[in-house]
Amino acid sequence: MSQVYILGCGAVGLLLAEKLAKEHSVTLITRNLSYQAFLFVQGKEQTHLDIKVTTLDQLSEKIHTCIIPVKAYQIEQAISDITPHLSDNANLILSHNGMHDLLSIQTQLAPKHALFFFSTSMGGMKPTPNSVIFKGHGLSQLGACNQIAKKRLNTLYQTWFATHFDPIEVVDDINLIRWQKLCVNIAINPLTALYQCQNGALRAPKYARKVLNLLNETCEIARLEGVELQLSEELTRVYHVMTLTAKNTSSMAQDIKLNRRSEIDAICGFVATMAKRHSRQAPQNERLWQQIKQKEQV
Ligand code: KPL
Numbered sequence: 001m002s003q004v005y006i007l008g009c010g011a012v013g014l015l016l017a018e019k020l021a022k023e024h025s026v027t028l029i030t031r032n033l034s035y036q037a038f039l040f041v042q043g044k045e046q047t048h049l050d051i052k053v054t055t056l057d058q059l060s061e062k063i064h065t066c067i068i069p070v071k072a073y074q075i076e077q078a079i080s081d082i083t084p085h086l087s088d089n090a091n092l093i094l095s096h097n098g099m100h101d102l103l104s105i106q107t108q109l110a111p112k113h114a115l116f117f118f119s120t121s122m123g124g125m126k127p128t129p130n131s132v133i134f135k136g137h138g139l140s141q142l143g144a145c146n147q148i149a150k151k152r153l154n155t156l157y158q159t160w161f162a163t164h165f166d167p168i169e170v171v172d173d174i175n176l177i178r179w180q181k182l183c184v185n186i187a188i189n190p191l192t193a194l195y196q197c198q199n200g201a202l203r204a205p206k207y208a209r210k211v212l213n214l215l216n217e218t219c220e221i222a223r224l225e226g227v228e229l230q231l232s233e234e235l236t237r238v239y240h241v242m243t244l245t246a247k248n249t250s251s252m253a254q255d256i257k258l259n260r261r262s263e264i265d266a267i268c269g270f271v272a273t274m275a276k277r278h279s280r281q282a283p284q285n286e287r288l289w290q291q292i293k294q295k296e297q298v
Contacts, residue, residue, distance in 0.1 A: 001025055002159055005066045007078055011124030011251065012069040012095055014038060014132035017051050019164040026051040029059070029082075039131035062087040065160070067118070072098040072266035079108050086113060091149070091156055093118050097185045097251065098266025099178060102145050114149035116156060117174055118142050119181040121241045123199075123248030135248035139241060140165050141181070143174040179218075179227045180237060185267050186218055187211045187238040188245075189252035190288040193262065193295065196253060200246025203239060210284075211238065217284045221271050224278045256295050264292040 003025045006013045013028070018040045020026050028038070028051055038049040064087050070078045075096060086092070089112040094105070102115070109115060119142075123135030142157055144150040157170050171177050188199050191207060202211065215238065219229045255262040268285040275282035 003027070003064065004160065005029055005063050007066060007068045007082055008070045008074075009035075009038065009130070010069055010071070011126050011132050012120060012122065013067070014040065014049070014126070015122050015124045015134065016067060016069060016095075017049055018047075018132075018134075020160065021050045022164060024160070028053045029056060031055065035130035037130065040134065041127075041131060042134040056081055056085065059085050063090055065091045065093070065156075067093045067095060069095040069118075071261075072096045072100055072263045073261065075100050075105065079105050083108055083110075086110070088112055090114070091116065091152065093156075094145070095120060096263075096266075097181070097189070098263045099182060099270040100266060102174075106146060109146075112148060114152050114156075115145040116142060116149050116153070117145055117178065118161075119177050121181075121184055121245055123245040125249055125254065136245040137167070138244050139237075140168040141171050141177045142168060143171045143177050145174050175227055176229075179222050179225075179229055180234065182267065182270070183215055183218055183229065183234040184238055184241050185252075185263075186214050186271065186285065186288075188242060189250045189262075190264060190268060190292050192250040193252040193256040193292060194288075196257060198246065198253075199242050199248050199250055203242050203246075211235070214284045214288070217282050218271055221274050221278070221280070221282055221285075224280065225274060252292070256292070259296075259298070262292055262296055264289055264296075268292070 001024055005027050006017055007029045009030050017026050036053055040047050040049055063085050068078050091114045093116045095118040120140040121138030125133045144153045161168055191202055215234050219231050222229045252262045268289040271285040272282045272289050
């Protein structure tokens with residue numbers, strides 16, 4: 001049994017906690033101790049998560065493995081909060097939607113800190129702050145973001161992810177999986193947020209042109225960034241995720257419904273900004289970015 005910490009208690013954090021606690025000792029690091037017990041709901045079954053809960057102030061030992069499944073706009077803060085508590089050779093696993101500058105994170109880490117990225121489209125919904133409803137397996141991918149992580153990737157995968165995360169893929173090219181996940185989030189999140197529908201509803205023919213145009217544009221901008229995505233493969237992946245998570249309400253649809261800040265800046269906003277950097281335009285992403293920003297302000 002190994003020890004893993006999870007920073008934050010969002011839907012993905014709680015879904016990961018449930019899987020990892022089957023074999024390991026899991027500690028959730030929360031802002032305060034308002035909630036000591038967390039519930040996992042699947043179909044008609046409810047179980048209490050077999051985990052410990054603590055705060056950063058109460059941490060009594062250095063952390064060796066920490067998963068950081070926070071929103072894209074919370075990453076900087078999360079990294080600066082956690083780094084003083086890490087052991088010299090800690091493993092950090094980021095898991096978020098959208099794009100974030102990995103170099104700016106890397107500069108805050110010690111030389112032997114390994115940085116990984118875990119991408120998942122596993123579905124979860126939080127009806128209350130201390131419960132999560134499991135909504136579908138989705139696809140997961142794991143990759144290394146720095147040299148030291150490349151050396152530890154296989155061991156990290158075997159220790160934490162090999163058993164309970166099927167289907168999961170270990171990938172060599174971290175940039176590729178970040179762009180692939182971005183394509184999934186671009187095709188699903190903003191449209192489900194605007195139309196307040198479940199992921200599976202986007203498979204209807206009336207959305208097909210929008211999905212195709214968005215992905216086509218995203219593949220073009222990825223190419224300018226040196227990442228070769230095949231439109232047909234991204235379309236297949238996106239429709240596969242829509243099917244695997246058909247009954248799920250995307251995180252952005254939930255954020256907009258509950259008047260919370262969304263991750264649109266790191267999703268469509270990222271593509272539109274990259275396009276400008278190359279003196280190009282990305283009107284499909286730009287339009288959705290602005291539409292969701294307006295909704296955030298309502
Ligand atoms: O990542 C997701 C999210 O909701 O943020 C998807 C893949 C759309 C699954 O719901």
